[in-house]
Amino acid sequence: MLALAVASPASAQMTDTAERWVPGRLLVQPRPGLSDEEFAKILKVHGAKSVGRIPGINVHIVQLPPNASEKAVAAQLAHNPHIKFAERDMLLKPELTANDTYYFSEWHLTTIGAPSAWDISNGNSITIAIVDTGVEASHPDLAGKLVAGWNYADNNSDTSDVFGHGTKVAGTAAAITNNGIGVAGVAGGAKIMPIRVTNTSGLGSLSYMASGIVWAADRGARVANLSFEAVGGYSTTQSAAQYMKNKGGLVTTAAGNGGTQQTFAYSDTNIVVAATDGVDNRASWSNYGDFISLAAPGVSIYTTAPGAGYGAVSGTSFSAPITAGVVALMMAANPTLPAAKIQSLLYSTALDLGSAGKDIYFGYGRVNAGAAVLAARNTSISDTVAPTVSLTAPASGATVAGLVSVNVSASDNVGVSGVDLLVNGTKLASDSASPYGFTWDSSKVPDGNVTLTADAYDAAGNRASSSITVKVANTADAVPPVVVISQPGDGAKVSGNVNIVATASDNVAVARMTLYIDGESRVTASGASLSYNWKTRRDSMGTHTIRVDATDPSGNTGSRIIQVVK
Template sequence: MLAAWAAGLAACTLPLGTLAQVPDWALGRLLLMPRAGLSSADLGKALKPHGGSTRKLGQDNLHLLQLPVGASETAVLAQLKKHPHLKFAELDRRVPTALVANDPYIGSQWHLGRIQAPSAWDTSQGGGVTIAILDSGVLPTHPDLRQVAGWNMVDNNSNTADVTGHGTSVAGAAAAIANNASGVAGVAGAASVMPIRVADSTGYAYYSTIASGLSWAADRGARVANVSFAGVYASAAVQSAAQYFRSKGGLVVVSAGNTGSNDGSPAVTSMIPVSATDSADVRASWSSYGNYVAVAAPGVGIWTTAADGSYRAASGTSFAAPVTAGVVALMMATNPALGPSQVESLLYGTATDLGGAGRDIYYGHGRVDAAAAVVAARSAVAADTQAPSVAITTPAGGSTVSGVTTIDVAASDNIGVTRVDLMVNGKLVASDTVAPYQFALDSATLGNGSASLKAVAYDSAGNSASSTSLAVTVANASLLVADSTPPVVAITQPAQGSKVSGTTAVSISGSDNLGTAALKQSLYLDGVLVTSGTGGSLSYNWNTRKSVRGTHTLTAVARDAAGNETRTSVTVSN
């Protein structure tokens, strides 16, 4: 059985020789996010020079660009990063699980006592909270895991069975059923697990599968999400998806990584990166660190559920993260009215300070303390009456704008901003749920003249505030110059002076300097309208037997959208 466990864990890692030959990103794919309000047509124009096709990932505004065969991901990325209508673009990187080692000889769940989980359980065991486990899947029949329906982001189906064993162990650290006289206890033993498979059979996931998994889980009621993959905190796409998850009332917990070094990443606000500590409350030597680390949690020798239905101990920030996710679930269960920012603030404020005084690069705000966090959450007042602050920072008031105009909004709140709306002339034109709040407005849709811009920010309690209205002048050259060029129209059949008989086909051809889509053409027989239509051609079958014998006049009239009109006539006889 130990051999089977080791084999399952080994599947999470590729041989070194293989890693050296395979790029750490998906070939032919990029991730990008357009500014809120950018139309599909304008996004298409921005991406057209690079070929390929795009599709949206979930309900967020994140898009995946599939490049043509042979295209260079890095070359296209370099160009897209400079495009003013995109919030960001990045490689769809491949990330490993944050597993370090398997240790079947540690015989107790020491970490539960260290974070005072038993004391917290007197108040909360996580009931009613769903924790999304974004991983390699979860063993669906494990007796110590309470599961709800999930999704397979790799194969796009409902099969969330574990393909490496990693996900089942991560799930157990967070929420193995407690007080059932069987196996182990997770930190939030009454919470439910939502399995979201984001990893392939080698144990690697991509930014795209993780981001789409977060969006899927957020839309289906998960309050906590755990992502035990290294380096995901550095992805703009995952940060965006985590912010979307947060806008739905949830929090995302991620692994700090297992390199034992500092990769220089800055602090993030959309997720909670966790470093690992040992039984002596010291950072594990292999645990990554840096300004991005928010908290620390036990991650050495964590007894948990295994993919063969049994139990084993394992180490890594892969397990420090779900321990923290479990604490978050306890807090949310004890006071469901708390918003995600409040829960996060209380988690940080009650953590046991380790290392240097205050927040540091090794332990963040400190090692999580479940009991103190639950007590703080229980007594916290969820009512929030403070409205956000919001201001339009670009463009400046009095500016003249044209074409697709970029609009930037600064918004903040004591608890957290969930959405910013852009209002133009009193009408909603776009909403953005992901900071930084950035919009793209097609000013040509407004007509030339003065336009009023206003941003409205909302927090999770429903409080809202509006920015000062900002006036700009719209001046698009295509709208400034009136169309005075008349269309061209010709009767191509029958010919001038010809003799007709029976049923005669009459054909009209028209053109215009602005195209024929809005061109209206009409045909008159001896001054009486007989047919009309739009476009560049018009035809009519004239039954000459119903017309008196003699000379007849056919007149074609073409009128463009600006009202310019052209007429032409031919005279025929029957």
């Protein structure tokens, strides 16, 4: 079990834009295939070391030396070709605005078409992980719905709500329906898995959040919700979301309440949700940008509150679990659908708002539970289409040495589940998140030709492969190529047009060959063979010298010299 201390608000580093992070800590994901030994060498340059690892996604918790700049070291590591990403372990706050006066009607359920969705599904058999501040297990609208969870802040199983936020989020997603009291959650039949990832002030670290998602995915949760400021834009949580997606689940995240445009790129690893009001306008405080996937109601959402209470709350913190509840309804309506298909149906059935198509304010539109659940129930999957895959680096035929960056492009009609890299038919490593890339230590194989194969597969088990051959040259090469001139023979008498043919061989490879006649360069050819038509009428009578040089990738040159008589 991962147990790492999270900084308190007083010790958390801050900038003028109120960013907070754990002092001296980075989250770093090496490329699949990079050994722990080589990774340690990369960190040592910066005086850093790995002190833990988030299971399932190979993200290392890296401790920096005192006085090191977290931002600067993260930027330097991110530019290393053998590192997939490096970022600070950010501390994020729950995206909750001040409580409003109680509203005794849950307008958001009618707006998203939840009643018609309930005619098909109530989320039964689906578990939603509430990765948050904990959940009040004794609340009358939540009691009996909770399954075992985990507390990352204290490294124990006590998932009591220490801040009040998680209980509100849990009720929004899955408060009990038809029990004659309180409120109705979107997916009232779903179970709740509480994962506490914050201190008592509500601040949670990326490392705890990612660990919580992986923990939940490994224990059967099909949906996870993260209602923290713009949490879906960070690479660490995206990696965890992809891990859950590969296991058939989806992660919903809050866009944030800053009312500002975010610079995060769009990612289909998780569902980033913005907030709308009662007339489908964007809430003025809802963040926006390319990273927005969807919008959902987020103004005056009536839900469960600590102390067995109820209240109306606002924020993208509640837009996200509304969407999580819809996802649970869809999964329960058709348990056979892969996560990628659930996600695409969720987007395609959304009510398009703002500019036509996906935009920076509403994403693909405002979530539509009725249409989404109906589409999920009526969709059958018979996926027989294999992914497409190609190795984009190194180039086929390239000569390589040491640590080699191997890049792969893969796509699929539904979704790529992962890519394996094989070296001479033996699996080296797997990568489950685009862009797909590996680090291969070529010193582990003998010099010479090696076949690299990328094997891409989807959730239905369809697979496709692409292979290239590269030349490994790790051993110091001092051996020159051997040249043979097969035409004409040494001492031959020549006239007219003479065909000169030469070949070369080398212990590694022949890079190029050059023909000289009487010291004058006539032709250069790549590879291990050369042919030239010599028109002798242009040359004088007498003895002429033919020389062919062959050079290998290390610069060693071998020659063959013959003489002919015209």
